[in-house]
Amino acid sequence: AQSVSQHNHHVILSEAASLELGCNYSYGGTVNLFWYVQYPGQHLQLLLKYFSGDPLVKGIKGFEAEFIKSKFSFNLRKPSVQWSDTAEYFCAVENTGFQKLVFGTGTRLLVSP
Amino acid sequence: DAEITQSPRHKITETGRQVTLACHQTWNHNNMFWYRQDLGHGLRLIHYSYGVQDTNKGEVSDGYSVSRSNTEDLPLTLESAASSQTSVYFCASSPGQGIYTFGSGTRLTVV
Numbered sequence: 302a303q304s305v306s307q308h309n310h311h312v313i314l315s316e317a318a319s320l321e322l323g324c325n326y327s328y329g330g331t332v333n334l335f336w337y338v339q340y341p342g343q344h345l346q347l348l349l350k351y352f353s354g355d356p357l358v359k360g361i362k363g364f365e366a367e368f369i370k371s372k373f374s375f376n377l378r379k380p381s382v383q384w385s386d387t388a389e390y391f392c393a394v395e396n397t398g399f400q401k402l403v404f405g406t407g408t409r410l411l412v413s414p
Numbered sequence: 415d416a417e418i419t420q421s422p423r424h425k426i427t428e429t430g431r432q433v434t435l436a437c438h439q440t441w442n443h444n445n446m447f448w449y450r451q452d453l454g455h456g457l458r459l460i461h462y463s464y465g466v467q468d469t470n471k472g473e474v475s476d477g478y479s480v481s482r483s484n485t486e487d488l489p490l491t492l493e494s495a496a497s498s499q500t501s502v503y504f505c506a507s508s509p510g511q512g513i514y515t516f517g518s519g520t521r522l523t524v525v
Binding site: 302307310333335337343344345346347350352391393395400401402403404405406407 | 445447449454455456457458459462464472473504506508510511512513514516517518519
């Protein structure tokens, strides 16, 4: 069965620092990849997605992610974080055709002003 | 505007009681899902449905059931609530390809 690993459970950064959150998945078939974000007190919302094509995808609010197929990875990056990026970030994987997501355990990001 | 709503937002119940959490979407999505969110576990899939009269078990389905009698609703029932089911429950709907719209969640406490 598909599993998703997020190695960083808690990350604390100062504003303007660069961010990289790791995500690895286990199943090597064709997959769709996602990052969802949950701001404090809110529901999850889609940050960015990868289906095919350019392995570097850009999402909202300056976030981007890179799909490296050989490493089964889909790491999230942002060059300069803001206090408003404080949230929990979830990586998710869909085995193409199965229409259901498997989520990682999440990474809590705290950005100090 | 289309939306997905969950009710109640907060619920406290006693061990052994039956509890039903509501999920209603007006997106006309065929796919609907229930997840629970727990610290250290992220989101785990409880049950899901690909359409009317279709229901499927997820990875943590024991003690839960769902029914899908129409496109809009997927209620989640805890047959006999246990303290281990204290959690935040999220409903989501999707037109496919992993694009989920989540509800605002139900915080359930079983005492």
